[in-house]
Amino acid sequence: MGGISTPETHATQWTDSANLPTFANRNVPVYDVQSTDLICRSPDMTFAAKPFAIEAGKNVRVTWSLDVKTWPFVDVPPKGPCAFWLAPVSSKGIGKVWSKIYDYTNDGKDGDETKWCSDAIAAKGYYDVLIPSEIAKGTYILRSEIIDILDASVSNYDDYSMGPRFYPNCLLLDITGTGTAPLKSPVSILDVYKPYYKKPLFPKTVKNSQLKLPNPAPYAPAKP
Structure with a gap:
């Protein structure tokens, strides 16, 4: 991830100071769904980053690249769905603390014509995500996730x-506003994906248009 802004300030106030450090220069994916690397892929959970201020009910613009020509930092571009999660910073992301605020799989087409969430990100270098208006003010971790489904028709139980x-x-958000609600239906990231240690996330029998990400349901309806 490159950084964060709002849609209105993307050109002038983009910042990367809210990012938590990512191991291996953002190039290395996580395969092991039992690893805590799946939470934030970060070697540093001490939160030295500077939170980005955003009002609940507003969009944040999560940026992977200011120049789409440099996307996606890896030789083979990831192809697949994405999701965005929030957790209180005090939790350090451990346990049943994550609430999914948004996810998007694809445009409903099958085969090579399918346009995934990753394609929408690649086209612009960023993605806009709505912070639910009812959320209580405070400091939160915003977790973005792209899932490359190239080999997702098998599990990595026998082959990592x-x-x-x-x-x-x-990255860190300082959410302001008048909301008072706690995060809805919090879950553990590791619990959500644990079943896929031994079974495929994306079985061969499931068409692209039928793919649904694991629970919970997000706050916001899916749209590209």
């Missing part, structure tokens, strides 16, 4: 070079 490739990244 196979299975879905997860690209999670995290």
Whole structure:
């Protein structure tokens, strides 16, 4: 992930100071769904980053690249769905603390014509995500996740070079506003994906248009 802004300030106030450090220069995906790397792919959970201020009910613009020509930092571009999660910073992302605020799989087409969430990100270098208006003010971790489904029709139970490739990244938000609600239906990231240690996330029998990401349901309806 490159950084964060709002849609209105993207050109003038983009910042990367809210990012949590990511190991291996953002190039290495997470295969092991039992690893805590799946949470934020970060070697540093001490939160030295500077939170980005955003009002609940507003969009944040999560940026992977200011120049789409440099996307996606890896030789083979990830192809697949994405999701965005929030957790209180005090939790350090551990346990049943994550609430999915948005996810998007694809445009409903099958075969090579399918346009995934990753394609929408690649076209612009960023993605806009709505912070739910009812959320109580405070400091939160925003976790973005792109799932490369190239080998997702198998699990990595027997071969750690196979299975879905997860690209999670995290940054800090200082959410302001008048909301008072706690996060809705919080879950553990590791619990959500634990079943896919031994079974495929994306079975061969499932068409692209039928793919649904694991629960929970997000706050916001899916749209590209």
